Amino acid sequence: MDLTEAVKSRAKALGFSAVGITSADPFAEAEAAAARRTADGLMDGLTWWSEARVHASADPQRSTPDARTVIALAYPYPAANSPSSIEEFPSATGEFPSPSGRGQGGGPRGRIASYALGRDYHEVLVERMQPLLTMLRERGYTAKTYVDHGWMLDRAAAARAGVGWLGKNTNLLVPGIGSNVLLAEIVTSAPLETDAPLKKSCGGCDACLRVCPTGALVAPGVLDNRRCISFWTIEHRGIIPLDIRPMIGDWIFGCDLCQEICPVNARPAAPDATALAAFGPGIEARPRLEELLTLDDARFRRRFRESALWRTRRAGLLRNVCIALGNVADRGSVPALASALNDPEPLVRGHAAWALGRLGGTTAHAALEEALSREADAWVRDECGLALKACGPRAVPSAV
Ligand code: B12
Ligand code: SF4
Numbered sequence: 001m002d003l004t005e006a007v008k009s010r011a012k013a014l015g016f017s018a019v020g021i022t023s024a025d026p027f028a029e030a031e032a033a034a035a036r037r038t039a040d041g042l043m044d045g046l047t048w049w050s051e052a053r054v055h056a057s058a059d060p061q062r063s064t065p066d067a068r069t070v071i072a073l074a075y076p077y078p079a080a081n082s083p084s085s086i087e088e089f090p091s092a093t094g095e096f097p098s099p100s101g102r103g104q105g106g107g108p109r110g111r112i113a114s115y116a117l118g119r120d121y122h123e124v125l126v127e128r129m130q131p132l133l134t135m136l137r138e139r140g141y142t143a144k145t146y147v148d149h150g151w152m153l154d155r156a157a158a159a160r161a162g163v164g165w166l167g168k169n170t171n172l173l174v175p176g177i178g179s180n181v182l183l184a185e186i187v188t189s190a191p192l193e194t195d196a197p198l199k200k201s202c203g204g205c206d207a208c209l210r211v212c213p214t215g216a217l218v219a220p221g222v223l224d225n226r227r228c229i230s231f232w233t234i235e236h237r238g239i240i241p242l243d244i245r246p247m248i249g250d251w252i253f254g255c256d257l258c259q260e261i262c263p264v265n266a267r268p269a270a271p272d273a274t275a276l277a278a279f280g281p282g283i284e285a286r287p288r289l290e291e292l293l294t295l296d297d298a299r300f301r302r303r304f305r306e307s308a309l310w311r312t313r314r315a316g317l318l319r320n321v322c323i324a325l326g327n328v329a330d331r332g333s334v335p336a337l338a339s340a341l342n343d344p345e346p347l348v349r350g351h352a353a354w355a356l357g358r359l360g361g362t363t364a365h366a367a368l369e370e371a372l373s374r375e376a377d378a379w380v381r382d383e384c385g386l387a388l389k390a391c392g393p394r395a396v397p398s399a400v
């Protein structure tokens, strides 16, 4: 078996759903597209993103000068929600059906994007690539791995290597498998045989553009980062603007709507069970929001330290939980949110106040007035004031 075939069959045996090979030439077209998006402000808000990064990421030989080829890999992850659950999606009117009634116990639940439901994928993929690195290095070739946070345009590499095609939701779609895959590359000096890009496209479908609740997909294949729920709930540190909060619905980490609706994801080939097992014990896809609000630093660390959710830290996740509770708007959540007005983090207190304003009622009103009487943080005080106005001068009596 020659080296190209050996690499590909080993990658499949390691659980990768698809593998393709492309030259180490720069990704000129993708570089121009990414530079244009950056200049147009569509990548704004990502503090670690820059035009310099775009240019460096488009050139595999930048950090591996003797690179001849790029091995592009796609690794599956379990999709928590299938296209069949689309009737539960937020409607265009912005109303969010409560995913679980309080009557069924435990209060409202939030949603976590599927890719984050296990061990942090950066670690899983790097581990899985090790035998391929060894194989190349034993034959005297250099080899360097990239997964997501490395300076590499992952989707451009995968598309040119024929692993899949770029969908209108900007994700890479693998034929027969869909977009629930994570991408990684090995840049190597090995002169492997290259693959051709696929001649596939989304055709006339535009379901993802229509389902996006924030209008983040501003044109086919073009995402405005500042409108994407994934950006706000994962990448953004600090306060989430008032106009964005209602659009986030019950997502507390990431967003999968433009993938869940995708017909290519409707009947994916069953992913390799061992590949999925590498993610370890799963994190609940729809956790109870009120319970998450009670997490202190130590419990947050124990629960999420090994997962992608660690990225938001406790304050960021609880901020998202408050927003989801405000959107689901179940008045039974008032006591949990009222307690969050005492959270040590102003970020959590301010978003809890906003959520209480959305829920309204006399108990919410009283809790906000009490918080305002002792709150020292200027922004949290402003949020309490706005929330009191939202509740109305004399709140409508309610059961709680
Ligand atoms: C920055 C980033 C984000 C940002 C911005 C996303 C974006 N679209 O750029 C935010 C935080 C919003 C984000 C969200 C998500 N991300 Co992200 N993200 C990245 C990162 C680090 C860089 C992406 C990038 O280069 N953007 C620059 C823009 C300009 O490139 P682009 O949008 O990909 O544009 C290409 C295509 O759209 C295409 N194109 C251009 N014009 C046109 C026109 C048409 C008609 C078409 C069809 C295509 C097309 O060419 C462009 C250049 O290649 C990559 C990892 C990496 N190192 O590459 C992961 C990555 C793209 N993310 C990933 C994932 C899983 C997600 C989420 C699904 C997570 C979630 N569930 O919440 C969402 C999906 C949101 C979405 N619809 O894209 C995976 C995607 C896997 C896949 N199957 O494609 C990646 C590859 C990480 C990985 N290693 O697996 N992400
Ligand atoms: S991830 Fe969500 S918010 Fe972002 S583009 Fe897709 S549907 Fe829109």
Ligand code: SF4
Pocket (backbone or CB within 6 Å): 167, 168, 169, 170, 202, 205, 206, 207, 208, 209, 258, 261, 262, 263, 264
């Ligand atoms: S929903 Fe339709 S348009 Fe969007 S990525 Fe999937 S196939 Fe392409």
